[in-house]
Amino acid sequence: MGASPYAPVDLVDGVLTIRLPAAQASIASELTTSLHVNAMNNLMALLSFAQADENVNVIVLRDEGEQFGASLGSAADTDPEVNHQFVQGLRDLPQPIVAMVHGQIHDQALAVLQAFDIVLATGQDDWATLSFPASELEEQTYKLARELASKDPLILRFTKKTVQQVASIAWEDILSFTTVQQAEIKSLQAGCPSPRALAIESFLAGKSKPGAGA
Amino acid sequence: MLKIEDTEDGIRCIGLNRPDKRNAIGVEMTLALEDVLLKTKTDSTVKAIVFHGLGGHFCAGMDMKDFFDSSTRPPDVLLRARAATEHWRIQLLRQMPQKIFTAIEGYCLGGGLPIVAASTAVVAQREAKLGLPEINFGFVAGGQILKAVGEVMSPRGLAYATLTGRPFNAEQAQRWGLVTQVVESDPFEQALILARASL
Secondary structure, three states, X not given: OOOEOOEOEEEXXXXXXXXXXXXXXXXXXXXXXXXXXXXXXXXHHHHHHHXXXXXXXXXXXXXXXXXXXXXXXXXXXXOHHHHHHHHHHHHHOOOOEEEEEOOEEOOOHHHHHOOOOEEEEOOOXXXXXXXXXXXXXXXXHHHHHHHXXXXXXXXXXXXXHHHHHHHHOOHHHHHHHHHHHHHHHHHHHOOOOOHHHHHHHHHHOOOOOHHHOO | OEEEEEOOXXXXXXXXXXXXXXXXXXXXXXHHHHHHHHXXXXXXXXXXXXXXXXXXXXXXXXXXXXXXXXXXXXXXXXXXXXXXXXXXXXXXXXXXXXXXXXXXXXXXXXXXXXXXXXOOEEEEEOOOEEEOHHHHHOOOOOHHHHHHHHOOOOHHHHHXXXXXXXXXXXXXXXXXXXXXXEEOOXXXXXXXXXXXXXX
């Protein structure tokens, strides 16, 4: 996966980090907006690569500027369709996606933030899943991301999909949904050692405590 | 498996009573839950229900030894128990004419959460640990559990709990909508007070 001048990336231990560019307020506003539309398009291209990359288990999006999403905000103002596609692209990612939000958030980026599974922030705002002091945010974000990346990727993706879908499934159909999903997972795991059987065996032998998160 | 007590003013207290297994729901307990909910549903003398756990924990979820890969239960017993489980957690809990109140201390995990989600009010002891640890066991939490929990819990809290499998405390559960009140003292006593106030 190649780096982009507007969206530097790195992939370490299954965690793909995408850095949003800082908003460039010193440049004329039309040029700023143009740069930001380019940045958003670059991001969308990156996300489509990430979606298909089996080495990417988790995606972390962070902002190099002082206001999260400020660089996306002006693009969204100008082209709502691009913004809509971007949010949808985030939602459709099979991997969990984590936002690391330092400080404030740009108004227009609030809609973008809704597409994230987990939001770690320095503020106590409603949109944050968990809040940390600024000095701990990066450490906590990557601790969580590495933890997610260490889980069975298939189960991680199916868990995300289930969380996204259950609200729209009627109660009378929920059991069928679960049955079909379990069959699909079983089929995809066929011929491989079952992580589930191993985890349960380890738990029953007293070697692990998955309920306690360990 | 259950300790059932009725108060004079019409409150049925249903205590999960398998303390050596942290009240994990095994075959016998799930059959007992179906039975008590079926009977309570049509009992006009019962005005409210209070769920609680005995022995310092509410519920450690479904019993892995009974229900999953290494189960030694006969297939027909397992089939009946699974049907009973889906009956009480998908249908009965949501159909009960009485208001449900739940008291949580210790662990409250996975398969115990549909009871919490069906409750009008949930009182949790400050040190309580809630969670959806299924992913740590290598499987996806059942859609029926996530749907129930998702009806009361914030979407982002639900995503965090299911994707990480990390337990979370009572205060966090309150912020995410799963718990109504956090107490230092006995949550069962407080749940009873709330149940009485609802009569």
